[in-house]
Amino acid sequence: MSAAGDQDGAVDGKTGSLGMLGFPDPGPPLFSSLTEVRERLAAVGYLADDGIAGVVHLADRLAKPVLVEGPAGTGKTELAKSVARVTGSRLIRLQCYEGLDESKALYEWNYKKQLLRIQAQRVDEDGGGDKATTSWRDLEEDIFSEEFLLTRPLLEAIRSPDPVVLLVDEVDRVELETEALLLEVLSEYQVSIPELGTIRAKQIPLVFLTSNNTRELSEALKRRCLYLHLDYPSLERERDIVLARVPGVTEELADQIARIVRSLRTLELKKYPSVSETLDWARTLVVLGVESIDAEQAKATLHVLLKYRSDLERAAKELAVAGEDRA
């Protein structure tokens, strides 16, 4: 087995420096102020309020991961993508699911290729090749080298020489052991591979972990992160999101849509309409050529917004009452 050495960024062995024992370099700040965060995000169509922009700004300054929690479809994933876009960083995404383990999150050895390598060796020897040249030791060193390593998102983010935004999406879906693994990587920004050595990050990636809150995350993980609760946007922000994201929508329609969605969220529903559903609804109405919505049109298209029969019935009733009030 090859001597396990400390390596700096790339698993190279030859060029890896041993010197960097401290924390990786956080690099120059990506943003100079909260306002700049907000403006640059708006330029790519992501409308943040001061709360969101403030946390992103701090995360950049303090080189700390952000845990973004909140209902589905409120812009958690999109926030990380948009930050990557505006900073020109590479987006590396680890999509979490039940059963995700180290081999899919961090790295694994390419067993098939290793086997082929061993078989090729045998063929060489049977064919009268120079038997003495390759000992088991050499072979082992060979098959546990960079060439046989399959890097997964966490390792990929750690060893990237370029700025990275790491998105650990829907972290509440993984088991506790995998959460602990994440925590370890995010605390130390290094990964130990027994056969290869320790790989230290060259720079600290900007990390976003998202959670739909299906279970409580560990205290340790929360301690490590800045916390951002992403709730449904304010009326004005939702209207602006519709205007920014839906081509062809008029201001009046966007305003009406935002108002109706907001009032639906005050009802007791099984599943509240999310921002993505608001956008789907707006697109639907634009396609139907609606410029100003009335109660009938709203009722006829509610199924884009609400996905439970009981919710649809409740909302239809509410819209009818609102319509009568206005009449």
Ligand SMILES: Nc1ncnc2c1ncn2[C@@H]1O[C@H](COP(=O)(O)OP(=O)(O)O)[C@@H](O)[C@H]1O
């Ligand atoms: N603040 C926002 N600005 C612009 N678009 C937004 C915003 N929040 C949500 N969206 C839209 O809503 C959609 C769903 O957001 P997403 O990030 O996938 O939700 P989540 O990850 O919270 O479930 C995105 O595709 C995006 O178009």
Ligand SMILES: [Mg+2]
């Ligand atoms: Mg998401």
